[in-house]
Amino acid sequence: MPPPGRLSTAPPPVRRASAGASGSRPPLVEERGELSAAVTRALRSGGPPVPGSGSRSDSVQRADPYGEDLQLALYLLYELHYRGFDGVDDEREWDPDLLQLRRAMEARFLDALRADLSEGPRSVEDAFAPLLVEPADLSGSLSHHLQHRGELWQLREYAALRSLYHLKEADPHAWVIPRLTGRAKAAMVAIEYDEFGAGRADRIHAQLFADLMADLGLDPTYGRYLDRVPACLLATVNLMSLLGLHRALRGALVGHFACVEVTSSPGSRRLARAMRRCAAGPAAEHFYAEHVEADAVHEQVVRHEVIGGLLAAEPDLEADVAFGCAATVLLEDRLASYIREHWDHGRSALRSPLPPQE
Numbered sequence: 001m002p003p004p005g006r007l008s009t010a011p012p013p014v015r016r017a018s019a020g021a022s023g024s025r026p027p028l029v030e031e032r033g034e035l036s037a038a039v040t041r042a043l044r045s046g047g048p049p050v051p052g053s054g055s056r057s058d059s060v061q062r063a064d065p066y067g068e069d070l071q072l073a074l075y076l077l078y079e080l081h082y083r084g085f086d087g088v089d090d091e092r093e094w095d096p097d098l099l100q101l102r103r104a105m106e107a108r109f110l111d112a113l114r115a116d117l118s119e120g121p122r123s124v125e126d127a128f129a130p131l132l133v134e135p136a137d138l139s140g141s142l143s144h145h146l147q148h149r150g151e152l153w154q155l156r157e158y159a160a161l162r163s164l165y166h167l168k169e170a171d172p173h174a175w176v177i178p179r180l181t182g183r184a185k186a187a188m189v190a191i192e193y194d195e196f197g198a199g200r201a202d203r204i205h206a207q208l209f210a211d212l213m214a215d216l217g218l219d220p221t222y223g224r225y226l227d228r229v230p231a232c233l234l235a236t237v238n239l240m241s242l243l244g245l246h247r248a249l250r251g252a253l254v255g256h257f258a259c260v261e262v263t264s265s266p267g268s269r270r271l272a273r274a275m276r277r278c279a280a281g282p283a284a285e286h287f288y289a290e291h292v293e294a295d296a297v298h299e300q301v302v303r304h305e306v307i308g309g310l311l312a313a314e315p316d317l318e319a320d321v322a323f324g325c326a327a328t329v330l331l332e333d334r335l336a337s338y339i340r341e342h343w344d345h346g347r348s349a350l351r352s353p354l355p356p357q358e
Contacts, residue, residue, distance in 0.1 A: 025086045026223025028076070033069025034059050035105065039076045039098070043088045048097035060104040065112035066334070070105055071234040075164075075226070077102045078241035082168055083222060106242055109235075113327045120326040124307060127255065127322035131262045131329075142336050143270035145343075152278045156216045156357065157349055159209075159284075160225040161339075165237050166209035167222050170195035172240035173257045179250040183309025187301050191261070194294055208287045215281030217357035228350040232335045239331055243324060251317030254302075254310055255324025261298040268292045 028044065031037035034052045038059070042049040051059035063070040079085065080093040092098060121127040138144035146155060170192055177188055197203035210220035219225075243253035268291035275285040311318055342349040 024221055025083050026079075026221070026226065027086045028088070029072075029227040031069075032072045033063070033067070035063055035069050035073040035101075036076065039073045039101070042098065043076065043085060043092060046089065046092075048095075049101045056101055057104060060101075060108050063105075063108065065108045066231060066235055068231040070108065071231040071238060074102065074105050074109065074238045074242075075234045077105075078238060078245070079223070081241070081245065082171060109238070109242065113239075113330065114323075116330060117323065117326050121322045122319050124255075124311070124318055124321055124325075127325040128258070128262060128303070131259065131325075134266060140336065140340065141267070141270075142339060143267040143274070145340065146274040147270040147277070150274050150278065152216075152280065152357070153354070154343055155274060155278055155280055155284075156218060156354055158339075159213055159216050160218055160350065160354060161229055161233050163209065163213060163218070163220075163225055164223070164229060164233065165240070167206050167220070169205040169209065172244040173253065175244035176250050176253045176257075179247050180254075180306075180310060181313055184254070184306050184313065185309075187305030187309060188257075191298050191301055191306070194298070205287075205290070208283070208290060211283035212281075212287040215284040218354070225350075228352055228354075230338065230349070230351055232331070232338045236328075236331045236335055239327060249320065249324075251310065251314070251320030252324030252327070254306055254317075255321035255326075256328045257324075258299075258302045258307055258321070259325040259328040261302045265292050265296040265299065 028040050031040050038049040038051045038056075041047070049056070060070070076085075077098055080088070080090075080098070084090055084093070135141075142158070146158065173188075173195075174192055177185060177192070180188055193199075195205050197205070197207070201207065213220040240253075240256060243249045243256055268288040272285050272288035272292060275281070275288060307321060311321070339349040348354075
């Protein structure tokens with residue numbers, strides 16, 4: 001089997017998004033409730049996060065664990081570990097008051113996921129077996145819809161939604177590398193090497209997605225569409241950050257990563273066809289075409305070497321790996337249902353629609 005880093009194919013000539021656009025620090029956005037207001041006030045003022053009413057614990061317990069307020073507040077705090085925000089001191093990354101609030105919200109989020117998955121899989125085989133077979137009914141699949149019936153405005157919305165992850169693609173998963181050993185570490189580094197362009201800055205997957213956005217007439221600035229995306233999208237990104245930042249959840253992060261790689265190739269094939277059918281542009285098509293080939297190999301490596309190596313060294317983490325996979329499927333299904341519900345009624349899936357493509 002060839003190493004993943006050798007799978008990247010040279011992209012076609014494209015309109016390259018500027019490095020400055022994708023490397024900037026985003027501004028803070030407007031709050032969506034009590035918790036996110038406390039976080040934004042704290043980040044702007046340099047003070048502690050103080051909810052509008054009651055104690056921090058009461059505010060967290062009142063919040064919907066999947067709702068706009070808690071998910072935005074979590075996203076803002078997690079982003080301090082990535083690029084931070086314009087005008088916010090980098091020292092706030094490890095501010096004890098912010099970390100205390102974040103920990104309470106993480107517990108609320110994790111408790112909700114575990115409750116919803118109380119009857120979920122406990123073994124790797126049970127978690128991944130359904131993902132290894134293409135379902136006969138793809139009617140609920142976003143990529144299937146976009147391939148056959150999607151319109152250009154829907155492709156643009158999909159890209160704006162996914163930009164919150166793809167403009168930092170593979171970054172959350174890199175946190176697990178120092179927590180692995182032997183086979184699992186070697187295989188994980190090989191896959192991440194490919195994700196980060198196999199030594200070529202212009203082939204870093206985050207850069208390829210910025211180029212896709214440029215083809216679609218979107219702004220590729222990092223974090224540009226944070227204020228437009230709904231909570232169900234934020235939850236999918238927050239899950240990665242949550243699992244990546246906690247060593248105790250390393251098994252769940254491996255499960256998440258494996259789930260993404262196992263399901264990526266078929267969906268990417270459909271999305272590449274959707275981009276071609278809608279004449280979205282060469283960079284838009286190339287981003288997904290790249291993932292068809294690369295992720296087909298990544299799937300084998302992550303299942304046999306990353307998961308296999310991890311469980312050979314730490315067999316007691318199997319239930320965590322299964323949980324990471326199941327939580328990913330749960331949140332992705334919630335997101336897909338939300339988007340389809342809006343699109344099927346001719347409505348934008350964003351909190352505010354995009355301007356027309358210029």
